[in-house]
Amino acid sequence: MALADHPLAPAPSPSVNHHRAVPTPAPSQSVGHHGTVPTPAPGPSVNHHGTIPASAASPSVDHHGTVPAPSPSLNVLAPSPSPSINHHGIVPAPSPSPSVNHHGAVPAPSPSPSPSISHHGNVSAPAPSPSVVHHRTVPTPAPSPSVDHHGPGPAPTPQGGIFDVEDYGAVGDGKTDSTTAFSSAWEEACSHPGESAVFIPAGTFFVGHLILQGPCHKGESPKVDIQGTLRAPRRFISSKTMNWIVFRNLRGVNITGKIETAILDGQGEETWGEICRKHSRCNGIPSTLKFNNVSGGTINNMALLNSKGFHIGLYRSNNIHVYNVNITAPGDSPNTDGIHVSHSKNISISSSRIGVGDDCVSIGPGSNNITVTDIECGPGHGISVGSLGKNDHEENVAMIKISNCKISGTQNGARVKTWPGSSRSIASSIVFEDIIMDNVSNPIIIDQEYCPSGTCKTHKPSQVKISNLLFKNISGTYTSKYAVSLLCSRAVACENISLFNIDLSSNSSETARTGGLNIEGSIESLEIFNSDF
Structure with a gap:
């Protein structure tokens, strides 16, 4: 049965243009979708995020700033306020307030009163509301708690997608173990939905074995900006630790710094003396910086010194550019290749100064x-x-x-x-x-x-x-x-x-x-x- 033919249908109301107040129509009742007559009750409208603005009812304002007289009954321009239900079916506690859309503007008019319906088909009761022209904003309501679509979220993202290791507990005093802080900063940056960077400020950070791996959000990796010194342990506890800092299974890794202060100090002196010089070869000695299965990226503007083994190793990687790096170790330090490449393609090494105890560059x-x-x-x-x-x-x-x-x-x-x-x-x-x-x-x-x-x-x-x-x-x-x-x-x-x-x-x-x-x-x-x- 059409709504106009329903025995409880409301009496017609006069037509009103957008710029004039609505004459008071005869009282009538709203009819629900299934022919039932909901009981009118005033209630607040809630935005899509579940936040209920707390404010006193206020008159609406037309395009020209005049305040029309409130109408006690049906409004043909604005939807009836009602307890709105958010995306997840949770009904906030009601409090009187004007209806507001996502951006705080008053919603566009609707031709007749109707119950408010959530995204999931739940019907809420209609209630009368003042006439409002929909191009003006509602006065700022009193503060109220904000509700997120999906409940409690992660910790606030650092401004601009910058993840400073000191915010995660790193201490640049040269002796406090900052390994966990570096790992945590990387994990947050890796999962960040947008451009991100791990920032290492000035200072000397004592860091143990690190594996910084992906894949990251949408396959893109954070930038790593080094402004301070990273210092390795003099010896690693596990003999199976083949590398100090490893970037693995990533795309688009850019590691940069300030060459005067960005230093990776491998502290290899003890290793050379105790292991290498007592044996014919330095087998299984950790490299300082290793790229393993990295596609696309750069290493630039930094210094590496006194690695236990190779200073930079590129393994099963593609499209990597290493430039403007300064690599130094004593001329008699064993197996301290500057840059070693193996099982990789499309690699460019340029504009660098390398002085070590083995090959400046070795291509395996x-x-x-x-x-x-x-x-x-x-x-x-x-x-x-x-x-x-x-x-x-x-x-x-x-x-x-x-x-x-x-x-x-x-x-x-x-x-x-x-x-x-x-x-x-x-x-x-x-x-x-x-x-x-x-x-x-x-x-x-x-x-x-x-x-x-x-x-x-x-x-x-x-x-x-x-x-x-x-x-x-x-x-x-x-x-x-x-x-x-x-x-x-x-x-x-x-x-x-x-x-x-x-x-x-x-x-x-x-x-x-x-x-x-x-x-x-x-x-x-x-x-x-x-x-x-």
Whole structure:
């Protein structure tokens, strides 16, 4: 039955325009959806979030600021106030107040009175309300408790998505253990629904083993802004702790700082003395900073010093740019490579100063499309592709370019090194170009008998195939017996080795008498053009 035909339908009311007060109609009753007559009762309207504004009833205001006389009965412009029900079906306690929408404005008019209905179909009773023009806001109500859609939420988010480790209990006194605080700040930033950053202020923070992992909210990772010093324990309790700070399973990690104050101090001196120098090799020594399965990101504007092992390790990562970093350790500190890359692709290392006790940069198995440019290297063991072939079934290496570097006072310069007795793999398309050598031993070297421990299976030749290797525009001075040493495998020949525009002079009169080239093993196609060494 239509509402107009219902026996209890209200009497018609006069038509009213939006800018005039409503004449008082004859009293009538409101009819519910199912033909029942609800009992009118005044009640407050509640916004969508369940907050009940506490305020006295007030007259409405039209567009021009005049206050119409209140109507005691049906209003054709405004909905009837009633106990409103929030999204979750909770009915707040009633108190008289004008009806207000999300933004505090008076709701638009409705053609006839009707009961208020929640999102879940519950019907509340209508009640008369004053006429209100819907373009004006209601006077500010008295404060009332706010209710959230989903109940109690997390702790307030730091302003601007910045998560300061000191807010989580970190203390920059150099001795208080701040590991838990750093982890907590990372977890909050990682789950933040928007751009976020972990902020490490000035100070010296003692931090133990950290794993900062994802995935984070919508797959995007927080930025890490370092303005202070992070100091590692002198020794780790667990011998299984292979790295100090690990970023794992993330996308878009950007670690930056202020190079004068942003320092990662590995405190490796004790490790070098107690472990490495008492054994032939430093196996299982923690790296300072490790990227593991990270796609997209940067490391820049910071200093790393005295790592127990490698300073920066990039493993199974893609599209990483490392630049403007300063890495230092004593020239005799064992196995302290500056930056080591393995099983990664599309890696760029540039504009950095590296002086350590091992390779300034080392490029290991499974590396593809790696560029190293504008590096000052020394002390150390030079810039190396390798070592390769230490383990069985290693992945191939290809598309490596090292250029525009200066190498000073190192044990080697531009080097490719593989272990004897290795399984088969390939290292190809490698370029060393535009490099200056300053008092370097072995400025150009292929070493397929690499055996730092002296306990290798040297009677078994390396099975790593080296091909398409170019040395170009390399100049400077050297201190070793030979400027160029090509020590290739006896079983798998080096192939397509080219030396263009090599200009190296010895600082030793004895070296000048013996000559500058040494070749061992097997080589297929060796080209030397416009060179003097």
